[in-house]
Amino acid sequence: MTLIQFIKYFKSPVGKPLMILLFLLVFTSCKKEYQESPYAEMINFSIKDAKGEILKAGLENQEIILYWPPEQAVPEFITPxxxxxxxxxxxxxSGTKVPFRNGEVFRVKAKNGNTTTYKIKLKINAIIPYISNVNFMKFKTKIFLTKGNPVSIIGDYFGTDAKLIKLYLIGKDDKETQVEPVSVNPISISFIPDGSPGLYKRIKLVSQELTAIYEQEFELIPEQVLPSLTTVSFGQPRTLKHGDEIEVKGGMNLAVVDRVIFYNNATGGEYDLIIKEKRADGWILQIPPTLPLGVYNDLYFFFPETDYREGGNAGISFTGSITIVP
Incomplete structure (x- = not known):
């Protein structure tokens, strides 16, 4: 069929309906070709871990599921x-720096206006840690921790990176006090207690974003400084009589001492001195009339029991001997 015959055919009564039908088919085809896409879908979501390796997320039920490697610090931000x-x-x-946290939202919008909301779901590839024991200090009915005195937490699956471990003392009022770990390994963690003295009810450990709780009521008390005498204020030999006074300095927390004695090496005798004045760093002592005459080079002191420790004693030898004469 020539072009002229083709045109004449579509001008005929039979060809006109066919021409209209052909036109409609072409128009409909063009219209479908330019329909806007209705798909608001995320096909792939990936980030880099702390070592620069690519992590691909699982996309399921509008969740972006990311499995973070164990023993790697979880960053505050990511660039997906x-x-x-x-x-x-x-x-x-894509390529925008965003916070790395559970529930962080991404909104996908299709050309036709449809939207889908995706949320990050972070999972750490690690085993939940557990605590089997904490070496609390105990005295009679008291269970306590002392500020400044190291404490060990025993358990398993703690991890080895101190930066990934957080410790909290939980007060009776639910207030959390964070304490810093001193040393860590998979089965034990040590820390120095800190915070306000008072009553507490549990210890919380967060290791690689996984939490373990140890339930135990305890007290946090100020640092306990035992009475001590490291030196004496007299270095030269002294000669004293009954009733004379002597000042002893060079210690700590000595005001709690309730008994001071001279010890005689030759006889093995213990002889009480009179405490005239107590101070934190020492005392003023008086030679009693009952003290035997002789030479003394050793001094001992005694302190009483408290709510948190037993009583005890300590002593010191001084190079400058004391001679008691009539």
Whole structure:
């Protein structure tokens, strides 16, 4: 059929309906070709871990599921690479720095306006830690920790990076006091207690974003400084009589001492001195009339029991001997 015959055919009564039908088919085909895409879908979501390796997320039920490697610090921010369905857009956009946390939202919008919301779900590839014991200090009915005195937590699956471990003392009022770990290994953690003295009810350990709780009521008390005498204020030999006074200095927390004696090496005798004045660093002592005459080079002192420790004693030898004469 020639072109002239083709044109004449479509001008005929039979060809006109066919021409109209052909026109409608072409128009409909063009219309379908330019329909806007309805797909608001995320095809791929990936980030880099602390070592620069690519981590691909699982996409399921509008969740971006990321399995973070164990023993790697979880960053505060990530810069994801995102692939979308054709024509779709996402906010925040691919390559944008965003907080790395559970529930962080990404909204995908299709060309036709349909939207889908995705949320990050972070999972750490680690075993939940557990605590089997804490070496609390105990005295009679008291269970306590002392500020400044190291404490060990015993258990398992703690991890080995101190930066990934957080410790909290939980007060009776539910207030959390964070304490810093001193040393860590998979089965034990040590820390120095800190915080306000008072009553507490548990210890919380967060290791690699996984939490373990140890329930135990205890007290946190100020640092206990035992009475001590490291030196004496007299270095030269002294000669004293009954009733004379002597000042002893060079110690700590000595005001709690309730008994001071001279010890005679030759006889093995213990002889009480009179405490005339108590101070934190020492005492003023008086030679009693009952003290035997002789030479003394050793001094001992005694302190009483408290709510948190037993009583005890300590002593010191001085190079400058004391001679008691009539």
């Amino acid at each position: 690479s995102i692939t979308l369905a054709e024509g779709a857009t996402v906010l925040p956009a």
